[in-house]
Amino acid sequence: MADWSKEKIQKFVSNLKDLHTHEKLGQFYDDFAPQYDKAVKSFGYVGPSIAVKLLNKYVKSKDAWILDVAAGTGLVGEYLVDSGYTNIDAVDGSVASTEVARKKNIYKHLYVQWLGGDNKLNTNNEGYDALVCVGGFALNQLKSDVFPEFIRVVKPGGFIVINIRTNWLDREASYSDGKFERDMAQMETNRKWKLIEKYLDIQQEESVNQDSVTFIHQVC
Numbered sequence: 001m002a003d004w005s006k007e008k009i010q011k012f013v014s015n016l017k018d019l020h021t022h023e024k025l026g027q028f029y030d031d032f033a034p035q036y037d038k039a040v041k042s043f044g045y046v047g048p049s050i051a052v053k054l055l056n057k058y059v060k061s062k063d064a065w066i067l068d069v070a071a072g073t074g075l076v077g078e079y080l081v082d083s084g085y086t087n088i089d090a091v092d093g094s095v096a097s098t099e100v101a102r103k104k105n106i107y108k109h110l111y112v113q114w115l116g117g118d119n120k121l122n123t124n125n126e127g128y129d130a131l132v133c134v135g136g137f138a139l140n141q142l143k144s145d146v147f148p149e150f151i152r153v154v155k156p157g158g159f160i161v162i163n164i165r166t167n168w169l170d171r172e173a174s175y176s177d178g179k180f181e182r183d184m185a186q187m188e189t190n191r192k193w194k195l196i197e198k199y200l201d202i203q204q205e206e207s208v209n210q211d212s213v214t215f216i217h218q219v220c
């Protein structure tokens, strides 16, 4: 896996379509973990930098407690540290990815667990000032059933930043036909959170398709 051409990344990521269980998804990301940072940097992956830049707009205290969900190898954490944040925890289901992240000494607590369904976050209610999730929502990955858990662990007034590649909004069946945003809106109707910014990022055509949308909600 030395050469990460655009075509190779696209082919590799297309394997996500067959990973219908956490076990298979875990195997995929465990195998990818040693190469992940190099591979995504080779095409100028922008999701983490976009999300952290937006988070900086809303979370001013550098002592704020932040939970990085689907943290993987810790790229979002690296940007959070570069921004001056000091209290960062993380959760991810891939053992090997979290091992890569652990070596970077970014996170105070690093939880290895799969989320969704009955799997709850291993953290207290309202323990965080903000939660950030980049790349966690994708084909066969997190579903909108985790929104209540995200909200549970963030303080009222805190922020939830979710970055998702726009192509997954069509390709993941549980998000498609506008359902992802409808599920978000339902949480707002139920007065659980409020959408305060929706940021669309369109990248150059020649890049690997990584157009993304970032949703920033404030917890009620």
Ligand SMILES: C[S@@+](CC[C@H](N)C(=O)[O-])C[C@H]1O[C@@H](n2cnc3c(N)ncnc32)[C@H](O)[C@@H]1O
Residues within 6 Å of the ligand: 025, 026, 029, 047, 048, 069, 070, 071, 072, 073, 074, 075, 076, 091, 092, 093, 094, 097, 113, 114, 115, 116, 133, 134, 135, 136, 140, 141, 142
């Ligand atoms: C594309 S990577 C993103 C990693 C990191 N946030 C980044 O932007 O580089 C997706 C990560 O989500 C994790 N993931 C996917 N579904 C998950 C779930 N249901 N529970 C926990 N982690 C999950 C995977 O293990 C993987 O590390």
